[in-house]
Amino acid sequence: MRGLTMELSISHPALLAISDEDPSRSFFGGAQEWYSTEWSRRAGCGPTCASNILAYLALTRPALLPLYGYEGMGRADFARHMEDVYPHLTPGSAGLNRVELFSDGVVAYAGERGILLEPHVLALPGRMTWGRPVVSRLAEFIKAGLTSDCPVGFLNLHRGKEKNLQSWHWVTIVGAELGEDKLMVTVSDEGRQIELDLRLWYQTTPMRGALAYFTETSAAAPQLDTGNAKDAKAP
Template sequence: MSKESFAIMIQNPMLLQLQDPVGATIYGCDQLWYHSYWQRLSGCGPSTATNLMLYFQNKGSIPTKIAVHDKKTFTALMELLWQFVTPRYQGVHLLSQFYQGVEGYMQSIKGSLDSSYLEIPKEKELRPSFDSIVEFIVEGLKNDSPIAFLNLSRGSLKNLDEWHWVTLVGIRYEENSGCYYATIYDASKKWDIDLGQWYDTTKRGGGFIAFKEPVQ
C-alpha cells in the first residue's frame, strides 16, 4: 500500500442516514431498537446486515422489500434481516453465519450480491498481514460496499465493543502519524477507530465481509 495520506469512503453515506425528530443525524440502525431483550442483547450482526442491505437497496442494486424512511420502517427491516442473520447462543460469531444469512435473504427477495470475506484468526501467526486487511477494505469501499466488521476482541481499543459487529464505511491513512483510521457506524452513531491498534492488540481476531453486484 502507498504510504502517502489517503481517504476513501462509500460513495453515498447519506443512504444510511436519517434525521431524528429533533434534527440530529442517525447513522445506521441501533440494535436497541429491537423489541425483545434477546434481540437487543445479541442483535449487532443482523443490525449490521440491515445497514448493508439498506445501502444496496437504496442505491438500486437489490430489490426493496421494505422502504426505510424513519425509525419504524428501519426497525421493520431489522426484524426482517433477523430471520436470516439469526444470532445463536454465542450471537453471530462466525463470518459464515453472516454471509450465508445474507445469501438466504437475497434468495427471498430474488436479488443477487457476491460476497468476499477476510478472516482474522485468533492465532497471530495465522493472520493475514495488516496491509492485506487495508487492501481488502479499500477494495470493498472502491466497489461501493460498506464493510461488515466482526470484532471478537477489541484489544487495547477503548472505543469499540467486544464480540461485536459494526458497519465500516471509510478508511483513511495519516502519513504524519502512520495510523490507519476506520470510520464506523454503530448504535446509530459515527466515529473512528485506530485499525492498526486493533490488529496489533486483538486477542481473538474477527473478520471483514464485503458485497458487490455480480459481473454481468
C-alpha cells in the first residue's frame, strides 16, 4: 500500500556505544580523530567505519569474537582496535575511495584472525551514468544488510544536497526507514548518531559511492554487485 514505511535496525545498536573517561560524555561508534597520526586522523573515515562493523560482528557472534581484541567498549580500547584495523585499510593519497579497498581490507583483517567473511558490495554510480540502479535497489541492499544483523558501510564522494553528510567520506549505517518515496538512514559518523536522507543524496550526487556489508562464510567468495553500472570502479 502506498505510504507504508518499514523501520529496520541492527539488533543491538547500543553495543556501538563507546564510553569516555569523562562519564558525562559518550560516543556512538568510533571517530577518526582518535587515530594517532595526522594523516590517519584526516583520512581515516574508511578504517573507522570498518572498525565499527568488525566490533559489532564480534560482539554479536561468539564465533567472531577475535574480530575485536578488547574487553570493553571504552574509548581507549576502541582506539586500539581502530589502530589494529588500520594497516589493512590504509588510506592512500585519495583516501579509501574505492569500495574494493574497503571490502578487501575487512576480509584480510578477518582472515588474519582465522575468520572468513564474505563481502556484499553494491556500487553506486553518479547521477548521469547510464544503467544506474533505481533508488529501490539501495533500499533492498540496506535491508539485506540490516536484516543479516550487520551494519552497512556507506561511501560517498560528493554529498549532493544532503547537508548532514560530508563529501569523500565513509559512515556506518545502523538503521533505516524505507518507503516508496523514502530512504532515511541512521548512521554512526565521527562518534555521533545522525540521520541522512539517502534518497536525496542519490538523486543529487554527481559522483559515485558504494554500500558494503559482511556475513560469515566457510568459503569466502566476494560478490560485487555493480547494478549493471558502467563505472562500478573508480576512474
